[in-house]
Amino acid sequence: xxxxxxxxxxxxxxxxxxxxxxxxxxxxxxxxxxxxxxxxxxxxxxxxxxxxxxxxxxxxxxxxxxxxxxxxxxxxxxxxxxxxxxxxxxxxxxxxxxxxxxxxxxxxxxxxxxxxxxxxxxxxxxxxxxxxxxxxxxxx
Amino acid sequence: xxxxxxxxxxxxxxxxxxxxxxxxxxxxxxxxxxxxxxxxxxxxxxxxxxxxxxxxxxxxxxxxxxxxxxxxxxxxxxxxxxxxxxxxxxxxxxxxxxxxxxxxxxxxxxxxxxxxxxxxxxxxxxxxxxxxxxxxxxxxxx
Numbered sequence: 001x002x003x004x005x006x007x008x009x010x011x012x013x014x015x016x017x018x019x020x021x022x023x024x025x026x027x028x029x030x031x032x033x034x035x036x037x038x039x040x041x042x043x044x045x046x047x048x049x050x051x052x053x054x055x056x057x058x059x060x061x062x063x064x065x066x067x068x069x070x071x072x073x074x075x076x077x078x079x080x081x082x083x084x085x086x087x088x089x090x091x092x093x094x095x096x097x098x099x100x101x102x103x104x105x106x107x108x109x110x111x112x113x114x115x116x117x118x119x120x121x122x123x124x125x126x127x128x129x130x131x132x133x134x135x136x137x138x139x140x
Numbered sequence: 141x142x143x144x145x146x147x148x149x150x151x152x153x154x155x156x157x158x159x160x161x162x163x164x165x166x167x168x169x170x171x172x173x174x175x176x177x178x179x180x181x182x183x184x185x186x187x188x189x190x191x192x193x194x195x196x197x198x199x200x201x202x203x204x205x206x207x208x209x210x211x212x213x214x215x216x217x218x219x220x221x222x223x224x225x226x227x228x229x230x231x232x233x234x235x236x237x238x239x240x241x242x243x244x245x246x247x248x249x250x251x252x253x254x255x256x257x258x259x260x261x262x263x264x265x266x267x268x269x270x271x272x273x274x275x276x277x278x279x280x281x282x
Contacts, residue, residue, distance in 0.1 A: 033177045037205065039208065039215075041212065043215070057223045058211035062178045062179070065180060080232060083230075086222070086225065086226045089224075
C-alpha cells in the first residue's frame with residue numbers, strides 16, 4: 001500500500017496542508033538543534049527582555065520540513081531550492097502552525113517540479129516565517 | 141511594488157564587504173545528530189548500507205544542515221538584522237558527504253533603502269573544496 005502523494009494529484013492553488021500542522025517549540029527541540037549544528041550564537045543562550053528564550057532562526061527548516069513530511073511524495077524526491085523570510089525567531093513555549101499552498105507545477109528535463117509557498121504562524125496567528133520550497137517530485 | 145534606493149554604505153556596512161567565513165567539518169555523527177534533531181531520518185542520510193545503493197553511493201548530509209551553517213554566519217555577523225527580517229533564497233547544487241568541510245562565503249552586493257528599513261543584499265556560496273554545494277542570496281536588515 002502506498003501513502004505517497006502523487007504528482008498527478010497536485011493542483012496549483014490547492015492547500016497542501018489542511019489543517020496547518022502544529023509544532024511545539026520546546027527546550028529539547030532547541031537544544032538538540034543547537035548541539036547538532038554547533039550553533040554558539042550568544043543570543044540563543046540569553047533570555048530576552050520579555051523573559052523568553054528564543055530558538056535559532058533556521059529552526060524554520062525543522063518545523064517547515066516537519067510539517068511537509070506529513071504528506072510526502074514517492075522516494076527519490078530532491079529538495080532543489082529554498083526561500084525563507086524570517087519575520088522573527090520562534091520562542092520556546094510557542095506552538096507553531098505551518099500551512100502550505102501549491103504555487104506552481106511544471107516539468108523540466110523529464111522531472112516533475114513542485115513549488116509550494118509556506119507560512120508558519122504561532123498560536124495567536126503571528127507570522128513567524130514564510131517561504132517558498134521547490135521540490136523535484138520522486139518518480140512513481 | 142515597493143521602491144528601493146541603492147546606497148554604497150550604511151551604518152558601517154559597505155558594498156563589497158565580506159562576511160566572516162565559516163568552516164565546518166561534517167561527519168556522520170553530525171548528520172545523525174541533525175537527523176535526530178530534525179526528525180528527518182531518511183536512510184539516504186543515516187543508513188550507509190542503503191545509501192550505497194543510491195546514485196550518491198553513500199550517505200549525504202541534509203541540505204538544511206548547510207543552511208544552519210549559513211544562519212550561524214549571518215547570526216554572528218548581524219544577529220538582529222538576520223533573526224528579525226532576514227531573507228534567504230538558495231539553490232542546492234550538490235551533496236555534502238561525511239568528511240567534507242563546508243566553507244560558507246558571503247559578500248555584500250548591494251545596500252538597499254526600502255520603505256521600512258535598510259537591507260544588505262549578499263551573494264552567498266557554500267563550498268566543499270572547490271565545488272559549490274549551495275548558491276544564492278541572503279538579505280539582512282542593517
